[in-house]
Amino acid sequence: MSEPTVFEAPRMNKVQKEMLVNTPFVEFLGLEAVDSDKGIAYQLSFREEHIGNTLLRTFHGGILASFGEITAALYLVQSLDLDKEPSCNSMTFDYLRPAFAGSIRAEPRLIRAGRRFIVVSVDIYLEKKLVSIGRFIYTR
């Protein structure tokens, strides 16, 4: 498997750049956009501040959910070419396996873009294992 390449700034639109660079919590999380054969993917490398269970050394459930939601919003802005950040109404998150300290990867997928509501699903992988799935509902 080749190393994922970090997106260069010109490939992102203005809203995306603002969401990635000018949002303190997004910076704190430290997520990166990477090229993927399936299109856009995002990656998050473990830091001590992401820890949930200190004995097992897993990502905190809230960090996984944050990563999923931020990813879903970034993906929407790019794929639907939105001119403002969409607002998230709700999220449903299933934790399928423990996400041990490492590099996790989010693969967002558009379920339906309606006139008022947009539904996105995000699969989160640790290596090749699916560790959690999230479904997010946005209003335009």
Next chain:
Amino acid sequence: MIEEDTLAADRNMTIAETFFGTSHPLFNAFGVQVEEIGKGRAVMSLACRPVLCNRVEGVHRGVVVTLLDTNCGLAIFSRLGDMRPIATIDLRVDFIKEAPSGEGIFSEVECYAVQGDIAYVRGRAYACSDHSLLASVSGSFAVGTLGPAFDSAMKERS
């Protein structure tokens, strides 16, 4: 009866202290505080630190979810009376309103049932300033999952 209550209160204090005793890196970074704990219910809070903010200087949605998830865990420990390992099965969060700029938030979660190996929780997050509702949560957790109990080190000492 009074003695039982005192025992339960002691246990809850131990749970709350253990939660923070090991100086958890995420709870430290987020500045998570335990406000109340007991009888399957817990209240937690955090101040609006710059790193936790969205673009308009309010507490980021992701931070709200992280506080709620953490608070769910604490409510379950309080209901169980110990700190057996638990893991989130699923979480549903509705975002009612964005957190006001510069304001801290607090959350309140109750563990309303434990059946078999599953604990059920529901709760809400509010703005500290005007107590307006920011988000609601409901979810379920697996009890007695992989790994040692969080209070195992503490039990060995006593």
